[in-house]
Amino acid sequence: MTWSLVLNVAVGGILTGLVYGLMALGLSVIFGVVKVVNFAHGEMMSIAMYLAVLAFATLHLDPLLMIVPVAAVFFAFGYLLQIGLINPFINRPEHSQFMLLIAVALIIVNGLLMIFGPDARDAMVGYAYDSLQFGPLLVDKVRLYGAAAALLGSAALFAFFRFAPTGKAIRACADNYLGAQVVGLNVKQLYALTFGLGTACVGAAGCIMVLLVDVTPTVGTAYTLLAFVIVIVGGLGSMAGALIGGVLIGLSEALAGLVMDPSAKSMVSFALLVVVLLFRPQGLAGRRA
Amino acid sequence: MTGPRLGLWCDGVPRRALVLCGILLAVLLAAPLALNSYLLSVLILVLYFAYTGQAWNVMMGFAGQLSLGHSLYIGLGAYTAAALFMHFGINPWVGSLAAMVVAAAFGAAVGYLAFRFGIGGVYFALLTIAFAEFTRIGFDHFPWVGGAGGLFLKVVGKGRFDLLHLRGSAVMFYYLLLALTVAAFLLCHRLMRSKIGYYWLAIREDQDAAQALGIHTFRYKMYAVLLSSAMTALGGVFYAFYYNNLFPEQIFSMERSVEIVLGPIIGGLGTLFGPLLGAFVLTVLAEGLRDLLSALGLALPGATQVFYGVCLLAVIVFLPDGIWPGLRRLLGLDRAAGPGPKREG
Numbered sequence: 300m301t302w303s304l305v306l307n308v309a310v311g312g313i314l315t316g317l318v319y320g321l322m323a324l325g326l327s328v329i330f331g332v333v334k335v336v337n338f339a340h341g342e343m344m345s346i347a348m349y350l351a352v353l354a355f356a357t358l359h360l361d362p363l364l365m366i367v368p369v370a371a372v373f374f375a376f377g378y379l380l381q382i383g384l385i386n387p388f389i390n391r392p393e394h395s396q397f398m399l400l401i402a403v404a405l406i407i408v409n410g411l412l413m414i415f416g417p418d419a420r421d422a423m424v425g426y427a428y429d430s431l432q433f434g435p436l437l438v439d440k441v442r443l444y445g446a447a448a449a450l451l452g453s454a455a456l457f458a459f460f461r462f463a464p465t466g467k468a469i470r471a472c473a474d475n476y477l478g479a480q481v482v483g484l485n486v487k488q489l490y491a492l493t494f495g496l497g498t499a500c501v502g503a504a505g506c507i508m509v510l511l512v513d514v515t516p517t518v519g520t521a522y523t524l525l526a527f528v529i530v531i532v533g534g535l536g537s538m539a540g541a542l543i544g545g546v547l548i549g550l551s552e553a554l555a556g557l558v559m560d561p562s563a564k565s566m567v568s569f570a571l572l573v574v575v576l577l578f579r580p581q582g583l584a585g586r587r588a
Numbered sequence: 589m590t591g592p593r594l595g596l597w598c599d600g601v602p603r604r605a606l607v608l609c610g611i612l613l614a615v616l617l618a619a620p621l622a623l624n625s626y627l628l629s630v631l632i633l634v635l636y637f638a639y640t641g642q643a644w645n646v647m648m649g650f651a652g653q654l655s656l657g658h659s660l661y662i663g664l665g666a667y668t669a670a671a672l673f674m675h676f677g678i679n680p681w682v683g684s685l686a687a688m689v690v691a692a693a694f695g696a697a698v699g700y701l702a703f704r705f706g707i708g709g710v711y712f713a714l715l716t717i718a719f720a721e722f723t724r725i726g727f728d729h730f731p732w733v734g735g736a737g738g739l740f741l742k743v744v745g746k747g748r749f750d751l752l753h754l755r756g757s758a759v760m761f762y763y764l765l766l767a768l769t770v771a772a773f774l775l776c777h778r779l780m781r782s783k784i785g786y787y788w789l790a791i792r793e794d795q796d797a798a799q800a801l802g803i804h805t806f807r808y809k810m811y812a813v814l815l816s817s818a819m820t821a822l823g824g825v826f827y828a829f830y831y832n833n834l835f836p837e838q839i840f841s842m843e844r845s846v847e848i849v850l851g852p853i854i855g856g857l858g859t860l861f862g863p864l865l866g867a868f869v870l871t872v873l874a875e876g877l878r879d880l881l882s883a884l885g886l887a888l889p890g891a892t893q894v895f896y897g898v899c900l901l902a903v904i905v906f907l908p909d910g911i912w913p914g915l916r917r918l919l920g921l922d923r924a925a926g927p928g929p930k931r932e933g
Contacts, residue, residue, distance in 0.1 A: 336710050384905075391908065393709050394654045398853055399904050401656075401846055405897035409890030417889065516890070520842055524721060527714050535710070562736075563729050569722040576715055577705055 303435040308553050310436060314446035316549020318507050320542035321449040322522065323529035324456060325500030331536030332473040332493040335385060336393075338400035341522030342407040343498055347373060347505025348514040349415060355422035355509075362422050363448055366506045370452075370499040377498030381491040389490070404519065411516035419513040427510070441510040452503045453542060456496065460538070469493050473536075525565070528572045534585025543584055547571075605921045616766055620759045628758055632830070634871045635765040636823065641851035641863030642772045643819035648849075649858030650776075650785060651812035652792030654709075657698075657716030659844035660723055661691040661817040665824025666834050670741055671733050673829075680754040684825040688818040694719070695817025699810050708795075717842060724840030738835040741828065754829040761830050768826065769864070772819060776860055788812060792858070820848075843893075850896060854903045856910030865912050870899065 326340045337343075347369050351362040384403075388396050429440045460466040472479040472489050479486055512518070525548070530536075533544025548568050555567040575582065620628055640662065647653050668690045669683035678686075698719050702712050728736040750756050751764075779785045787808045790798035799805045828834055838844070855866025874892045881891055903910065 387905075394648065394713075394857075395904055395908060397654065397656070397713060398849070398900060402897045402900040402904065405846070405900065406894050409893035409897065412890030413888045413894065524717060524842075528718070531711070531714065560729060563725055566722055566725045569718045569725075572718050573701070573715070573722075576707055576711060577701060580705065580707055580711060 305554070305557065306435065307437055308557055309550060310438060311442055312550040312553025313546050314438070314442040314549070315511060315553065316546035317446040317449045317453075317542070318504055318511065318545075319525065319529055319549050320545025321452050321507070322501050322504035323526045323533070323541040323545050324453055324538060325497035325504070326526045327530045327533070327536055327538060327541040328456070328500065329494055329497035330530065331538070332469055333381070333385070333389070333490045335388070335396050336400070336527075337494075337497065338397055338523060339404035339407060339519075340501055340526050341524070342404040342519035343373070343376075344501045344505040344508065344522050345411060345514060345516065345519035346407060347502040348509045348518070349411060349420070350502075351506040351509045352420045352422050352514060355424070356420075361424055362506045362509045363444060366448060366452070366503045369506050370503045373502030374495040374499040376495075378491045378495035380498070381494035382487075385494065386487050386490060404523065408516055408519055415516060417515065417517075419515045421513045422509045424510065445507040445510050448507055449504065452500065456500065457538060459496075465489075465492065521565075525568065528568050531572055531582055532575045534582025537582065537584045540582050540584030544582070547583075602921055604919075608919065608921070613770070620762055625758060628762060630871060630875050632758065632762050632765060633875075634868050635762070635769050636826065637847065637851045637867035637871060638864045639765065639769045639772055639826075640820055640823040640848045641855070641867055642769070642776060643816050643823060644848050645852045645858065645863050646776065646779070646819065647812050647816035649852055649862070650780070650792065651788040651809055652795075653809060653812060654713045655716040655813075655816070656713045656842070656845050656849065657718075657720035658816075658820055658848045659840050659842065660694060660698075660716070660720040661820035662824040662827060662844060662848070663720075663723065663727070663834075663836070663839040664691045664694055665821025666828035666839055667727065667733050667739065667824075668821075669825040670739055670828040670834060674739070674741060675732075679752065680825065680829055681752070684822055687821045687825050691821030691824070692814045692818040694723075695813045696810065699813035703806050703809050717845070720840055720842070720845060724836050727836035727840065733834075736836060738833055740834075741832040743832050761826070765826060768822060773860060773864070780860065784808065784811060847896075850900060852910075854899065854910055856912030859910070859912050859916075861916070862910050862912045865915070866910065869911065870896065873899065 322340070322344060326337055329335060329337050350369050350372070351365045354360045354365050355362055380403075384399065385396075388399055424441070426440045430437045431440060431443065432438075460470060468479070468484050469489050469492065471482075472484060472486050472493075476486065479489075508514075529544040529548050530541050531544075532547060533540030533542070548571070551567050551571060552564045555564040559567075579585075619631060623631065640658070644655065644658050647655050665684070665687035668687040669680050672678040672683040672686060673680055698716060701707070702715050707715060727733060733739050751760060754764075779788075787798070787803050790801065790803055791805050791808060795805055824839070827839070850870055851866035852863040853866065854862075854870060855864065856862030874895060877895050878892050881888070907914065
């Protein structure tokens with residue numbers, strides 16, 4: 300094992316981790332504001348992956364071009380889901396909320412299975428196997444472009460929450476539910492917007508993800524779990540934490556793939572999760588509740 | 589009939605409820621005589637979910653600790669007993685004791701880590717999922733039990749009835765599972781009306797208040813996890829010897845955990861009959877739907893699961909307390925006193 304190999308793998312892991320980060324960002328935003336854990340997060344991403352694969356197979360559209368339209372569709376989907384299904388559950392006990400979203404996940408996975416069948420699909424873009432060389436470093440084009448798109452998406456979301464009046468209003472809801480109501484914010488509406496933004500993130504991440512992995516109907520559960528691990532490691536509800544956690548998990552998975560059976564690499568992520576839960580339950584970048 | 593021993597079990601239970609329980613038990617006892625092998629296998633599935641649901645209910649319904657990783661205990665129970673039987677010829681009854689110990693040890697690890705460090709709610713549920721996933725991947729790479737390729741027990745002829753070695757026909761497994769389900773039901777019935785049961789309810793409803801009243805919440809939550817995991821492990825042992833094949837991918841999967849959770853939630857969380865009723869309703873509806881779809885030539889993989897999802901959604905949205913509380917009112921079995929289902933605010 301040479302240093303250049305380790306370096307190459309580490310850079311690949313970090314780039315993949317940024318895409319993970321965008322996916323987890325959606326979960327984190329939803330939890331941070333609506334206080335609901337989206338148990339159907341990875342499953343929603345698999346819908347986006349199928350949309351991107353379909354667009355590529357029929358219209359030869361690059362999945363990266365699909366990011367904006369898919370994110371828009373997902374925004375509407377998340378908005379309506381929050382208005383129709385989740386808003387009535389805001390004050391219900393946690394386990395009812397979990398079960399609600401697990402039911403949604405169950406319907407998505409098996410709906411996809413009914414429509415697309417169990418076979419794996421992918422989007423083989425022309426540059427799938429190309430890479431760029433920087434000295435000793437070889438970087439896959441798909442990873443580089445994907446990570447750049449993920450960073451762009453995350454930056455847009457950060458800017459929205461930092462500068463846009465609606466973004467500030469949403470942050471106000473997250474900080475103080477009662478206070479937001481007192482000053483006359485339409486909290487239910489803002490929750491729906493937030494859920495829409497969260498699903499838009501995961502939709503965008505799905506489009507990027509098809510460049511990196513194949514999609515099957517059941518792939519979603521693994522990504523739901525991965526997103527949980529990332530946001531807990533980074534800090535549930537913290538936006539920066541989601542990106543940090545994503546990079547950390549991407550990196551540790553990639554490096555674990557070097558020293559152990561690649562199919563066992565997610566054990567490292569789960570071990571990391573347990574360690575973080577024990578010693579820093581609020582996550583690396585989270586604030587103590 | 590009113591000896592002190594029987595009184596212990598029936599005290600405060602309405603006569604009508606006792607009669608209905610008796611009828612139900614009689615029907616279940618006689619069922620194999622009237623059912624063909626397909627319907628019997630459906631009923632076995634019902635009892636399996638009723639039993640595992642009852643075991644899960646101890647933790648969530650009674651003590652309020654949401655586990656979404658109960659497939660961990662199913663899998664550990666199944667693998668422990670099956671591997672001991674296969675490698676060392678250890679009798680499955682002895683093996684099931686070992687299975688309970690192993691599962692309870694894992695349960696203790698999960699519970700200790702979570703409760704000691706004050707991990708609750710979302711984080712606890714995620715911790716249970718993480719443990720199940722971690723173990724699944726671990727078993728995938730554990731050659732002693734066959735790894736990802738699976739572990740297989742020898743299938744024997746249908747005529748055997750070897751209760752001692754758990755090798756026999758579906759009818760034997762049916763009665764075994766029925767006994768297990770009845771035992772779990774009676775145990776939960778006793779627990780609900782014992783000190784420990786009331787402590788659990790107190791913890792479920794308001795943990796801080798329970799602690800302020802002097803309840804050792806850590807200890808009682810641990811009891812719930814230990815009991816629930818050990819009971820669930822027995823379900824796993826049954827699974828191993830009934831189906832004769834085990835794959836980590838299947839038995840430790842999150843879908844398995846969700847299946848266990850569905851029955852009690854649909855039936856009625858924290859109630860005694862909820863897990864039974866939920867398992868019955870779900871399994872029978874799902875099997876019926878599968879038959880209907882295949883009769884119409886529409887048998888698509890995933891259709892049953894979509895149906896599960898829709899059922900779950902409908903029950904959670906429209907019947908947050910599950911089916912049983914309503915049915916109980918309908919049957920006129922409501923007790924004035926005694927622990928009822930959880931009332932959601």
